[in-house]
Amino acid sequence: MPELLLLRHAKSDWADPKLADHDRPLAPRGRRDAPRMAAYMAREGLLPDIVLCSTSLRTRQTLDLISSRVALPDDVRFEKGLYLAEAEALLDRLRQLPKGAARVLVIGHNPGLHELALSLCGSGDPTMLERLTDKFPTCALAVISFKGNEWRRLAPGAAQLDRLVSPKLLVSS
8 A cells, every 4th residue: 555655844944034935944943843753754664765855945954854864765856846836736746656656755835735635535543634634734744545556546535644743743742
């Protein structure tokens, strides 16, 4: 069963209003949260076969911090089309993935990631689904699985939310 890991970038810094949105770095909280999420991913064996990452500075910095604890594959793709992509565009991109990709990590932005997760997840633990409906915070990780082995068949409502983890939950657990 293929797994999709949706990771929203860690908390970004808004201190410099002159910076273009694409060029905003991580805030101190983001630099703390990303290694926590990386440790969780490593502990749980959530190691991707393919990484798709937005080209924004904050997503690339999040990926750098994740890679400090998670063994990343050789197949890491930085894609401008993921920057602020809407859910439909993200789904179209996922449908282009090769059949053999067992676990794919997407590092991107809201509202697109949140809307994609909401659209895909037709089942899962009711408490997690309710939390997902409420919000998808910075550096949150949604682990989503679907039947079959063809990404091109990924469809709204056809996937299951297996986990929804945020840095806040990791600190309190």
